[in-house]
Amino acid sequence: MKHNLETKIKIGNHTKMLWESNSIAKQRMIMGLKRSGLSQKGKIKVVRTKRYCKRCNLEFVTLISSSKVYCGRNCSGKEAIRNATVAYVANRNHIHECIRILVIQWSITNKEIVLKTPYNKIRTSLKSLLDEIKIRYGVSDIRVICKAVLGVDTGRKDLIRFMKKISSENIC
Ligand SMILES: [Zn+2]
Structure with missing residues (x-):
């Protein structure tokens, strides 16, 4: 399917809006990316987002599709030990x-x-x-x-x- 420039911009804006929302459509996009494996191969530019580490509260940047809640292995490791x-x-x-x-x-x-x-x-x-x-x-x-x-x-x-x-x- 071919899109002209105007349609591409429209789709782009719509997609951006979806990523910023917390909708079911966003969940579907995340699932779709994960299933396709394209997000891992770097073929599709996935929006990144700022989060705060659940343990140390430090700001970190991660893919919007990522389930990461800790800034790194140090914090996730410590949290795993605490939970255990x-x-x-x-x-x-x-x-x-x-x-x-x-x-x-x-x-x-x-x-x-x-x-x-x-x-x-x-x-x-x-x-x-x-x-x-x-x-x-x-x-x-x-x-x-x-x-x-x-x-x-x-x-x-x-x-x-x-x-x-x-x-x-x-x-x-
Ligand atoms: Zn941390």
């Missing part, structure tokens, strides 16, 4: 909460065992509970279990003390 840490902490807290609930339920269900457990025989006496925690949550470190249940790791004797308290409170 947030997810890790949330997951760890969730696991700790699950362990706490399991220990409480187990103490109620197995109160005879808990009440008979000597303070120095936790590993052997509570083996089935510790095995279940390991299988379900991959946690075998008794200090981590103490911290999950008590909020702080004050030692395994405090753990069994807590469990005995739960067991004796729930005798029917």
Whole structure:
């Protein structure tokens, strides 16, 4: 299809207007460019835009079709680490909460065992509970279990003390 100069200017202006808008037509142009692969090959001049880095607030210029929100790898990398840490902490807290609930339920269900457990025989006496925690949550470190249940790791004797308290409170 051939266009005369006037039509070309009109189309040019229209296209420019579309790029500056936030319309569905603009989204279509972006998708079209991405699909064609022409934008990557530099065959089509894509409008550039100024953005502010989501992390450091520094101004940077990028293609209007780009999904970039960070000024560079330094900021995107740091943000990725931060997000991973947030997810890790949330997951760890969730696991700790699950362990706490399991220990409480187990103490109620197995109160005879808990009440008979000597303070120095936790590993052997509570083996089935510790095995279940390991299988379900991959946690075998008794200090981590103490911290999950008590909020702080004050030692395994405090753990069994807590469990005995739960067991004796729930005798029917
Ligand atoms: Zn930045």
